[in-house]
Amino acid sequence: MASPQQKLAESLEALKALQDRGAVAIRAADLTRTHRERLLKNGFLQEVMKGWYIPGRPDEAGETTAWYASFWDFCAAYLRERFGSEWSLSPEQSLSFHAGNRAVPAQLLVRSPKARNRATSLAHNNSVFDVRASLPEGGAREERDGLILFSLPAALVACSPTVFRQNPIDARTALAMVTDASGVLEILLRGDHSVIAGRLAGAFRNVGRERIADDILRTMKAAGYTVRERDPFDERIDLALPRRETSPYAGRIRLMWGLMRGAVIEEFPRAPGRPNDIDRYLARVDETYTTDAYHSLSIEGYRVSVDLIERVRGGAWNPDGDAGDRELSNALAARGYWQAFQAVKQSVRAVLVNENPGAVADRDHGEWYRQMFAPSVSAGLIPAASLAGYRDGQVYIRNSMHVPLAPHAVRDAMPVFFEMLEQEEDAAVRVALGHFIFVYIHPYMDGNGRMGRFLMNVMLAASGYPWTVIPVQRRDAYTAALEQASVQQNIAPVARFLGGLVRDSMEGRNVARAPEGR
Numbered sequence: 001m002a003s004p005q006q007k008l009a010e011s012l013e014a015l016k017a018l019q020d021r022g023a024v025a026i027r028a029a030d031l032t033r034t035h036r037e038r039l040l041k042n043g044f045l046q047e048v049m050k051g052w053y054i055p056g057r058p059d060e061a062g063e064t065t066a067w068y069a070s071f072w073d074f075c076a077a078y079l080r081e082r083f084g085s086e087w088s089l090s091p092e093q094s095l096s097f098h099a100g101n102r103a104v105p106a107q108l109l110v111r112s113p114k115a116r117n118r119a120t121s122l123a124h125n126n127s128v129f130d131v132r133a134s135l136p137e138g139g140a141r142e143e144r145d146g147l148i149l150f151s152l153p154a155a156l157v158a159c160s161p162t163v164f165r166q167n168p169i170d171a172r173t174a175l176a177m178v179t180d181a182s183g184v185l186e187i188l189l190r191g192d193h194s195v196i197a198g199r200l201a202g203a204f205r206n207v208g209r210e211r212i213a214d215d216i217l218r219t220m221k222a223a224g225y226t227v228r229e230r231d232p233f234d235e236r237i238d239l240a241l242p243r244r245e246t247s248p249y250a251g252r253i254r255l256m257w258g259l260m261r262g263a264v265i266e267e268f269p270r271a272p273g274r275p276n277d278i279d280r281y282l283a284r285v286d287e288t289y290t291t292d293a294y295h296s297l298s299i300e301g302y303r304v305s306v307d308l309i310e311r312v313r314g315g316a317w318n319p320d321g322d323a324g325d326r327e328l329s330n331a332l333a334a335r336g337y338w339q340a341f342q343a344v345k346q347s348v349r350a351v352l353v354n355e356n357p358g359a360v361a362d363r364d365h366g367e368w369y370r371q372m373f374a375p376s377v378s379a380g381l382i383p384a385a386s387l388a389g390y391r392d393g394q395v396y397i398r399n400s401m402h403v404p405l406a407p408h409a410v411r412d413a414m415p416v417f418f419e420m421l422e423q424e425e426d427a428a429v430r431v432a433l434g435h436f437i438f439v440y441i442h443p444y445m446d447g448n449g450r451m452g453r454f455l456m457n458v459m460l461a462a463s464g465y466p467w468t469v470i471p472v473q474r475r476d477a478y479t480a481a482l483e484q485a486s487v488q489q490n491i492a493p494v495a496r497f498l499g500g501l502v503r504d505s506m507e508g509r510n511v512a513r514a515p516e517g518r
Helices: 004-020 033-041 065-083 091-098 152-158 168-177 182-190 194-206 210-222 248-267 278-287 289-299 306-314 329-352 357-378 407-423 427-441 448-462 472-488 492-506
Strands: 045-049 052-055 107-112 118-121 127-132 141-144 147-150
Touching (some): 004 033, 045 065, 065 107, 091 107, 091 147, 091 152, 091 168, 147 152, 152 182, 152 194, 168 194, 168 248, 182 194, 182 210, 194 210, 248 407, 248 492, 278 289, 278 329, 289 329, 289 448, 289 472, 329 448, 357 407, 357 448, 407 427, 427 472
Antiparallel strands (some): 045 052, 118 127, 141 147
């Protein structure tokens, strides 16, 4: 008679066979009842809705990570099952997709002639609302990653006017990708959309696309329409976008920076100015090392003690001669943090002698990363290729509705990120947006939070702010603020959180302490 372990192994083999065929959304009929119940009981399946499941992990029971990571693939499979090819994401959601926004929405709006005008509840308080409506004609729809979208011109024409006020980054990113007026004009003229033509002319002019705006107005007038131009955005931004922004991700970073910087300046204390005594500043940085390492590593879930940190710093950590050290992945993380900290101090020295902080971070951040993970490579825990540079796979942030950029998008976004950092003149903006947008992009497979906090402190040093530690006790507030900025495009909580910590440090209040004792 088969043991419980053997029976579970058989069920896992059945699940693996489905996954090997590319299945993310698993229907009840795809597995026998016995396999399904066994996998659910042991946490290898998660129920999304009656009759539909996704693969899960036992150590993530009750968490949202697996669901958010599977959301878009699940919805694509589920919608194909329900509607065949007769469906599309709403024009507003299509616009966000074209603009490089993959955040998981609380409710996904879908159009189909077969829809029932009702919401279907999914896992973790998400839902799909299907609206009975006609679809754009063939050429105005396209498929991307299994999802059927309005084309970019069709989405711009069909989207609600509220998009320009409520999601200005998505809207401006999408507008910046349009290279000429022809695609939009074809839909405007075919549908007699004179009011929408005026709105889009104003929107294109808002992002500096004067020629497209003028072409819309002149062509509609030539066709006999009276068009009144109206800017649908609440504000203009002083940001020079490239004439043709082919990557939505590059354009998105530029626009996020331009639209968010004002809120940061309002929340942050004024910079004290670069210190005269560089050695004294660096000595104070050294004094914070134990506290900084404890909190930064603890935020990422490593269980590190002050004793371990001190042994690493003093050279007493010996993975070759001490069995306990060999067994501790925490020790490898602590050793990597120590090595990275030494590299970051060299960057701090560079900005203190007046090198451009954005250029320093661009030049040096690869070395911080290599030092952080070199011990794990030496120990054989991760392959040497991991040190090559930016990631070549997709990553997800635990319990976050924000989906970091795809690998190809990272390579579009990072040069623009460092360009904006190098050009930025305001100290507070360099600190807050430097930290936030780095972790928003999430350029590495691991270590992005630690790297982002290192980058933040290099930017702080450049203007004389003290090295600032984010306390592990405030991790929930920290991650909630980053989530607001990533998903809702609201940077104020991040600026307020970081600005408050920096202000406390400047006024001599203890922001964070390492635990007493060993």
